[in-house]
Structure formats: C-alpha cells, structure tokens
Amino acid sequence: MWRGWRDVLGRLGFETAALDAKLLAGHVMGMDSLVLATHEQRPVDEAEAMRLAELMQRRMTGESVARIIGEREFYGLAFGLNAATLEPRPDTELLVDLALSALPAGGRLLDLGTGTGCISISILANRSDASALATDINLEALIMARQNAERHGVAWRLDFARGDWFGAVPPGEAPFDLIVSNPPYIVSGVIETLATEVKQFDPKLALDGGPDGLAPYRIIAAEAPRFLRPGGQVLVEIGYDQGQSVAELFGHAGLADIVVHKDLGGLDRVVCAHHLQSQISRP
Ligand SMILES: C[S@@+](CC[C@H](N)C(=O)[O-])C[C@H]1O[C@@H](n2cnc3c(N)ncnc32)[C@H](O)[C@@H]1O
Numbered sequence: 001m002w003r004g005w006r007d008v009l010g011r012l013g014f015e016t017a018a019l020d021a022k023l024l025a026g027h028v029m030g031m032d033s034l035v036l037a038t039h040e041q042r043p044v045d046e047a048e049a050m051r052l053a054e055l056m057q058r059r060m061t062g063e064s065v066a067r068i069i070g071e072r073e074f075y076g077l078a079f080g081l082n083a084a085t086l087e088p089r090p091d092t093e094l095l096v097d098l099a100l101s102a103l104p105a106g107g108r109l110l111d112l113g114t115g116t117g118c119i120s121i122s123i124l125a126n127r128s129d130a131s132a133l134a135t136d137i138n139l140e141a142l143i144m145a146r147q148n149a150e151r152h153g154v155a156w157r158l159d160f161a162r163g164d165w166f167g168a169v170p171p172g173e174a175p176f177d178l179i180v181s182n183p184p185y186i187v188s189g190v191i192e193t194l195a196t197e198v199k200q201f202d203p204k205l206a207l208d209g210g211p212d213g214l215a216p217y218r219i220i221a222a223e224a225p226r227f228l229r230p231g232g233q234v235l236v237e238i239g240y241d242q243g244q245s246v247a248e249l250f251g252h253a254g255l256a257d258i259v260v261h262k263d264l265g266g267l268d269r270v271v272c273a274h275h276l277q278s279q280i281s282r283p
Helices: 004-013 015-029 031-038 046-060 065-069 091-101 118-126 139-151 188-193 214-225 243-252 275-283
Strands: 072-076 077-082 108-112 133-138 157-164 178-179 227-238 254-262 267-273
Touching: 004 015, 004 046, 015 046, 015 065, 031 065, 031 243, 046 065, 046 157, 065 072, 065 267, 072 091, 077 118, 077 139, 091 118, 091 178, 091 227, 091 267, 108 118, 118 139, 118 178, 133 139, 133 178, 139 157, 178 214, 243 254, 243 267
Parallel strands: 108 133, 108 178, 133 157, 178 227
Antiparallel strands: 072 077, 227 267, 254 267
16 A cells, blocks of 8 residues: 555655655554564555555645654654654764763753653663753743653653753752753744755754754853763764854853764764863852
C-alpha cells in the first residue's frame, strides 16, 4: 500500500517520498518500518486505507511526518510533540554531548526554553546522578515536556517552571552548575522564507529571535553569571552565522574561556562559556 503513496509524494517533489510513505503506513498499521518490510503482503482494511489517505493529505500540505505521527526521535529517545513545541533537531544533539561532558558529578542544570524537554531529558537519561530545572514561557510546552520526562523515567529529577527566561527560576533555586539553552534564534524577517514544515508548523515562539536573531542571547549572557556557580558553564545552541556575535555577548557579560563548537557539518553550532571563580568578586 505504501508504494502507491510513495509515487504520489514523489511526483509532487517530496525528496523523502519513500521514507515518508513507509513511516506513515507503518504508523497506521501499528508497525515500524522493519516489521512493515517483512509484512509487505499483509492485507490493509478499509479503515486503515482511509486513515492513511488522511495522513498523506496532511503530509502533502507540508506538515512533517514527525508532527503527523506526534513524536520525534532525539538522542535515541522518542519525544512527544504538540503545537507548542519545536520538533527536536539532530543539530541539537551536539549541545547534549557537550553538556554531558561539562556537568560535574551530582550536578544540577537549568534548561531555558525546554520545549519538548529533549535537552534536559536526554542529559538526565544519561546521567543518573544529575537533576535539572526546565523552563519555558509556554505552558503547553511544559505539559508536553513533563509527559516526556515521565515516559523516560526522569520526571522525579526534573522540575518545571513557567516564565520569561530567568524570571521562571524560583527564588533560592540558583546557582546552577550548568545552564543550557537552544533559544529561538531566527531573524524575525527570515521566518517567512523558511520551509513550509518550519514556518507553518513549528511555533513562532520557538523560532523568532527578534530583529537580529540575538535577543534571547543578550538576556542569557547578561543574566547567566548571576545564576551560575563559580566555575559553572553556559552552553547555547546558535545559528551557523551567530558564533562571533554570541561569543562577543558572552565576553561583554564577563564570561570567560569562550569556545564556539562546530557541528558534524562543519558549521558553528554551540557556544560554551565559563563563569570563573574570580568573577564572583566583580562589582
Ligand atoms: C528553539 S525552541 C527549543 C526547544 C527545545 N529546547 C529544543 O531544543 O528542541 C525555543 C523554546 O524557547 C521557548 N521560549 C521562547 N521565548 C521564551 C521566553 N521568553 N522565555 C522562556 N522560554 C521561551 C519556546 O517556547 C521554545 O520552547
């Protein structure tokens, strides 16, 4: 059944037509693509055929397979999605790798703008000694993040708070060993030029970084030193052309040992900065 839909999507120019058709057919039939491959001859009932046709219509409007299925894999874990959450991207896995190295034993981290919770949940799933506070301005995103945390067995080590960046952090919670964030960083005027999957289906709140794409980094840079333990680090994901600007913002805020890390594609992807011990005596 999926082959017919593959051809339809292919004729419409979908580059991932075969994969999309297999994933959506498998979803409707309750099979992953491996099982589907070994059950090619399984008869499809009318209800399944109609359901698949509905899902394919959605795909043809540009909605991603992950949004249609309602979940996306990140760091080897499945994350549920809703209309308020960005789809986790593989690019963000570098931030998790770096955070796992940076977090001290028994460390506590702050995840600003958690969305699905993919960053902090992946970290906690790989570090049974760690705990975290995850924040977002969007309540629906936090509800999804909590569900994901429960699904992956880390909810008891992950607290949630709603609010505007550091304004969400309850009194007495700081300082943290590590701050991580993948904030919205697209230049406002560029959003309309993005692929339909992104501009129409990812929430604007998760994309829009203001007129120059740097607005959240200004806040994170300015506030991070107050919320970090001496020796603590802040790690942020950035757009490919924002490395220098974000490094400068962190430098001006008094953070030190600033490093811009590249992703597997050779593009600037994460900026890391330290709050040094000596900085606590700054006026
Ligand atoms: C680019 S998404 C990242 C989501 C998730 N951390 C990830 O990496 O997939 C940015 C997130 O920041 C949240 N956000 C936007 N403005 C915010 C603000 N002023 N304060 C806190 N969170 C905010 C959005 O709701 C969204 O979940």
